[in-house]
Amino acid sequence: MKRINILFKIALASVLVLNGAFFIYANTRTLSVSEKVKPVTLAAYQTDKALTNENLAQLKTNSAQLKNKITAMAATSGNNVIGITYYSDLISSSEIASTLESNNSFDLSEITFQSSGKSCPISGIKAQWNSLLNAYRISDN
């Protein structure tokens, strides 16, 4: 029983030290110029009809209302996918969808992609490492 107690204490101390070290590293390392750029989220929306030039003009007007919340919008005539990059701390993807839809003749839905598929596992590990560091950071940019 005593031994388990000691082992538990050692494990607890290790976890605390590791967390502390991680916290210090994540918050004190010098960020590169590009890491200081505020991160964005990428979203894809599908329309139920092919986009017309009138739709594109309206989309432009609508997306101008989201200035400073979205960083880019892309849509082309004849296609039915809209690409958006946005700051997820300032606006939600559903708010974007309803703003883009207003005064337009189509219905919009966000495309949810499957994260599976053939891909190099290293990208996943690197991305996880990146997100772990970000999780430990106090400020996001």
Place this chain on the structure above:
Amino acid sequence: MFKKSIPAFLLGALLIGSLSFQSCKKDDDDETVTPTPTPTLYERLGGINAISAVTDQFLANVVADPVINARFAATIADANRTRLLRLNLIDQICAAAAGPCQYKGKTMIEAHQGLNITEVEFNALVGDLVDAMTSLGVAQADQNELLGILGGLKPDIVGQ
């Protein structure tokens, strides 16, 4: 009379001497004027914020591009992966433009191995980048310079 003119002669010589020194000094100054350094492509593009704006527009264009968007389905599905791809693209463009960044991602061969990317897909992606730069007002010459650098990566990307 001759003796009297000596100080005047000396004064005259001094004046001419100092004038010629002045003009020499001016010539020297002309030589040492440091030419204003030509701004790097990074500076001409507008620095890191302009590059990140181009990258965001480029990513949005790729998402809306029916020729290649399916290729990025797994990336869009995972916010962390998107974040990393964006960071790598910003670093790659910034470093290619001689900016203060270091590309830390995979080599282009490693990143595109097994994807069997076709020439049509490559051109579509380059078109999306061109559209992004054009819509954000990047000068034609600067676009060409960047495309010249990134276009050189084609053999490492297509058909891998």
